Amino acid sequence: MAARDYGQYCGLTRALELVGERWALLIVRDLLVGPRRYGELAAGLPRIPSNILAARLKELQEAGILRRAPRSRVVVYELTDYGRELEPVVLALGAWGFKAMGEPREEQIITPDSMTMALRTAFCPHVAASLPPTAYAGRFGAAELLIRVDGANLDVSRGDGPSDLAFAAGPGIHRLISGEIAPDRAIAAGLIEVLRGPHVLLGRFANTFHLAA
Template structure:
């Protein structure tokens, strides 16, 4: 049911035929965060035309990557076990693409799901395992997330809540995660604003979430 046929008998070729069409992997990325209604997927991908979203969902369903299921009296899309196997690939692509991100353009947006996956990509469980449990309430532009780290376990939820450190950060969070911007410097320059809690915990955040640029 692939939209494109490369005419080669190869696993990489087949993977591209299944998820290589434009927007397909971004749909998978958002569904890795959790099941989504059609409208939620559209809101998380604000530039996708509705006919393309509908087509990609049909293609991914036909390939056995996603499925439609009833949930609380509505229909949601979720990954199948086969589709969930794409998580390591998506995280690896995120880490690889991070090296070439640069500064954002004015027309580029951050969504809660994209930032959630970015945090999962940057998460260092082997480091977090040696640190005390810590919660962060973070505002990344329009994306407000509650981040809980307990040993090697990471949980990221939309919204706000009690946290050890509450902070807001714009695009400079990329430089913080990459190590280009020291946590103390990020605070003194206003790149990161501490809203509640001890600013010293930003050092722990930057240690827990790190990707080399």
């Protein structure tokens, strides 16, 4: 039984009992990107107290949402099939919350996993299917991601690599993804810096990754 018990017999109630505790869905979000060691989860959620992270991992494991698995002499946490069923829920919640994000606060950061899931949330496969394959190297604060779009397929991995367009941006990139600001204006305003490649490809990026605020 989860620590939170609402006393109601309802699917939504049970879902909240399983993943409604603070930090639980953010742990699931990061594990949707891939298996993580305990230290990697802690680094991706820098404000989570160690005892809370340990407690949430134990609760999610007991609920059958994640499991501990040995990988090359280390133990990682990974989602079970049941846990991976949460992906459309997480993406839908991300899209819903995007509408209320407002301007970023100074202390707010972007992590590689949070940005990866944000890109999955904003990805428009029906638009990408009509565009040439494109690789983007995005630097989002300290997070570096290689974003490959090939038709309706999206692949996001950590690090740099060969790309058609490389750019740097901070949390203000949400203004481009929301359509609030055009690519050329985002560059002029200093929200995005093109590092290499033709500037026009930033427009393709904005069309491929779009969420209306």
